[in-house]
Amino acid sequence: MKQLEDLVNGASLTLDDKILDRIDEIVPPGTNLYNPDDVWSPPALADAALRCRALAERAAALGETH
């Protein structure tokens, strides 16, 4: 209950631009300081096989030049 009361009271806070700019300096916009969710991520990030074509299908094996 105390948590709710604190949160509701805090909802009326207004932060000025100076404070908000300072917050942005500490945590740049668009960034995470920690991974907030490790429950799901694209499977290919964890499974190397999903990131690679079979050896025989790779560009060098096919004689492609880039």
Add this chain to the structure above:
Amino acid sequence: MTMNYRTLGGTGIQVSVHCLGTMMFGAVGNPDHDDCARIIHAALDQGINFVDTADMHSGGESEEIVGKALKGRRDDIVVATKVHFQMGEGRNRSGNSRRWILQGVEESLSRLQTDWIDLYQIHRPDHSTDIEETLCALTGLVHAGKIRAFGCSTFPAEEIVGAYHVAERRGLLRFRTEQPPYSLLAGGIESSVLPVCQRLGMGVLTWSPRAWGFLSGRYRKGEDAGLSAGRPRCARIGSIPRFRRTPPSSRPPGSSRSWRRASAAPCPSLRSRSPWRIRPSPRSSLGRVP
């Protein structure tokens, strides 16, 4: 406090800008049902009309608490819940398949003691299920009157866009909301998820606005943070070098300021960091309590 209301993601449903999150209701957090009910009623008395839960929170206990507490007031409250995570034993009791969604919604309705869910959310992506299958099941639930609208949670921007186009192509209803993690310490969604939601006219709820309690004011400068207590995952924040539990004098300057920030006000994070940088769509509901 004067409560403000917004339209939820183009659904026409009016919700308070603050939504009561109930993840910690039940065995995982507060096992006292009466106390949880008192919290719900206090929130409603403040003008909050938006309550969010999930099937997996304390194995369904959170939904039961919400259902019990809303008896007699259900018509005035917008109830949101979720499906995806494993519920009990069984291979087909998780995920985003039509099979599980159709079963899961019945179980949620039963626990919530209601005939309809206002917002039914897919808790996480599921790559073993075609998104068309999921959208088709959810569209059917809307037409059957069991849910009023549906959304997603913690979907990457590309999944949200992909689902949007599948819905459009197949004549299905689309995700109306997204619920990502968002706080002063986790602003990653600002780079793509929030702009996508804004462009698609989706409402945004956020979870973990206080970064697993780190921004709750519980952790104060010079005091033992006790990072192994509370929500179990909270301990992980201690693995971030910047926030590792170290004597105050040896913390880097940024850390010190962050700690002050975390303890400066009763609720520095209720509105998260969004309203001033990513101007939210008027359709969005951004705050979550607690």
